[in-house]
Amino acid sequence: MIESIVPAASSYAWEIDYIFTMIFVLTGFWFLLCEVVFFWLIFKFKAKDGQPAEYITGSEPHLKRWITIPHVLVLVCDLFILTAAVKVWYDIKQYLPEPEKTVRVIGQQWAWTFVHPGPDGVLDSSDDIRTVNELHLENETVYHYQLESVDVLHDFSVPVFRLKQDAIPGRVITGWFEPTLEGEFDVQCAEMCGIGHGLMGARVFVESAEKHAAWMATQSPVALAANFPAQRIGKE
Amino acid sequence: MAESIPSDSPAVADDHHGHEEPSFWSKYVFSTDHKMIAMQYMFTGMAMAVIGGFMAYAFRMQLAFPGIEVPGFGIVTPANYNALVTNHGAIMIFWVAMPVLIAAFGNYLIPLMCGCDDMVFPKLNRLSYQIFLLSAVVLLSSFFVEGGGFGGAWTAYPPLSAKAEYSLTPLGSSIWLGAVALEFVAFLLGGINFITTAMNSRAPGMKLYDIPIVIWMIVIASILFLVSVGPLIAGAIMLLFDQQLGTAFFDPARGGDPVLWQHLFWFFGHPEVYVVLLPALGITAEIITVFARKKLFGYKTVLHTTIATGVLSFTVWAHHQFISGVDPRMAHVFTLTTLLISVPIAEMMFVYIATLYGGSIRLTTPMLWGLSFIAEFLIGGVTGIFLGASGADIYFHDTYFVLAHFHYTFFPIAIIGTFAGLTFWFPKMFGRMMNDRLGKIHFWGTIIPFNFIFIPLFVLGMGGQHRRIFDYSYFPELSMPWMQDIRVLATSSLLIMLGFQVVFFYNFIVSLRSGEKASKNPWKSNTLEWTADSPPPHGNWKELPTVYRGPYEYSVPGRDEDYWPQDQPN
């Protein structure tokens, strides 16, 4: 159901969409059942002249089972939801596949800084590409992200990936995703981070291998220097 | 209940009520009468609700029509927006739901329903209200200091809330925190009073299982509050020290831990939901039994599920922290407990619905409110499952789905619950009947727009739209035309709903002055408060009642009348 509103662009997005649909069906069933019974009772037992209410204490066995049986069924539904939730959580947050590439995501008031590994594919080397509010990813590649924050709490949220993780100053948080859909999508900050919280958006570009390589080429110091000879590009 | 002690000690009651004609000051301002204190809480809560509602109006206008000059407010800047959403949340929970549902109804109903002349600690009670009033004034003053009101969300996560250089509200955040702390102290004193009175000072013959459900719910809610608030007070002191004295409890650069605050906050924050939920559920129980002329479908079932809910409510709090960087394995435990807590709540809903079976339902205004509480709260309940399930919460955390979910719980609690209780006990409180026709207009004018505000927000949440963002035009996918249309729909529904509240205030004032005189027991109810005069005098009864049976003996076979008051010997 979610994918009809937001495209599913990561390898685990379908799991979240699946658990949403599952919970929607189960709780929707209970909700409709309760409301139908509820409104039916209201109309059935509206006050009529000369028809007094019955005296029911709720301990009569043949009536009490109308509470006990649904009660057990709710518990059974909970078990299904629990199993699904544990599996999805395990796959996304607890299990960590081997990375093909690693990006560093740094939140600060009020911008995202992304450090991409350069052509050598390794972070913290001389050809790292540092961008602000632009994350460039290669399609169908397992990425690790290292999430950091400079000042306050932020939250790295990419709805199309179904990914969300708080960034905490003083800690490095590692997680993973694998983009599966080429395109350009929103990145948001999902944790109140001050006055500019509403402006703290970024774009994620999921590109094919060739396009990604081409983008990296434009970001190399040589290419940048050729394009903007007057401008010095600071690199750490 | 009286002890022969002089009343100059802090922990002891003054039981020597004078019954002479009091002056204006001692009657309205410094009264120790529980009914007067209840009214003070009620009207303060309502005034704060108007302020909180105005804030909702201002920021919803900004969301629907970004950048316009909101009539009556002006341009909503990002700083304004943050301060508005922060204080809207804090006011509606701490200064509306808590004072009205627990303090006002608790103060009014506990002595009257338990058959005593006043609270056991009347002076403590008065002190509690005075501190509460002070906290409200302090909170409102935070808007008028340099830097403006606090805008770090009602959860006040540090380091944003801890350092002025991040929040840019050097005074606002400390004043806000101080107001919250004062408010906690007020309810701490109130809670002690409620529990002691209900447990220690009941009418002769009123056994534990003869206490009306609403009193049980208020008592259990008070216990939950008292037990959960300690860690947050500790956290608030630490955060205040961080802001003003330069300590580093939550500063990671100097050895602190920002996640620690979330720990202390949510330990209180989740039980707090049940603190306000339970009284509203109790009010609903009273109303449904009276207007369906039915015994509650299993008094002990309701009581035991309430206790189970209370116990479980202490074990679910970390589900607010699924994605905040705690050990991911903890999520499994808290998913389990969160799903478990749905069982007693679902059972309670089943019991309420089953109570209607075989009844003789009269759709008066209070009954409409009571029934709508069940119908609307069910939506809030089932949507909570999406957020309690850790896997789904990864996507829904901090989206409009969360916002719509908790408004579907808090709106029934704070607004529907309050109107239900107020319309039901209005004859007792003020001695006059409320206009039923205007009451019904107000009811439909509130309930229908309410659903049109928050159902659209569920859709926006599914679209991955995050809350607390003051202008979506910065996010191309979130400012698509259909999403903007949904926001306009939600905002216009809010305007309609706010407009219909005028009907309520008109009805309230007119009924107060010239409504039909109410008899002692206009609804033909069983509980003790209906045996006192309307409104009850100081001291409530000339002769305190004795209790002979449970509170819900309606339509007992073989009796002429379909109700059987608790104080009638037979």
Place this chain on the structure above:
Amino acid sequence: MEPLGENGRSSMMPNGLFGMAIFIVAELMLFAGMISAFFIVKAAAPSWPPPGQPRLPIEATALNSLVLLASGFFLIQAHRAFHRGDRDSMRRPLLLALALGSFFVIFQGSEWVALLGQGLTLTSSSLGSFFYLVVGVHGIHAAAALILLAIATVRLRRGYLSPGFFGAAEALWFFVVGVWPVLYMVVYL
């Protein structure tokens, strides 16, 4: 089983004591919150105690803790005498409890002054922050309980000390005494 209260109301313990008991549960959670916070910050620290900070006076405070426990012991004696109805023989243990309790608070205060002189301040390290926070909050409770006990002493002398008031005062003091060994072990050791 105590008799029925006034007007046949079921009153299983005096109101003052009941209210104080509820208050103490809330206070217990306050301390639980601070202890939790302390453990989390302590566990995250690279070394504990933080380097360059003065050592907390473990031995002197241990002796002072014994003084506090002795005060609690005398209060138990006063409690027994009170419930025997022997108001004359409870005066001495009550005064002793009060005196020893006051000694404890004053000694802790002098310790604070000494530590401040040695460079342990509220902002010097997380140890300092927690030390002053936890011990300070405990000290405020101790002072409040001592004031209640002093009022109880005055009332005893004037002859109108009620079970409710005495119960409330001694319950708070027993809480202060009982929670201190835990705080000592957590903060000092």
Place this chain on the structure above:
Amino acid sequence: MLAIVVVAGALLADAASACTVCLGAQTEASRKAFVGTTAFLTFLPLMVVGGIIALFVRRTLAQEALDESRRAGDLDAGVESQG
């Protein structure tokens, strides 16, 4: 039962690095502190309040039984005096 098995299985599985505090010995201590204090804060109120309520309910129910018997006794006495 199934629920316990599912949760236990997931708990025993290795923690990933999304666990922000699971890297290195010092953060391991921090992780343990969070888990430990979570359990501490969760169970302390349940034990304290549970104990008090159990005591209170037992005493009150006993008191009610006593009142009941006393009332019955009064009634008997009344009947006797009338007789």
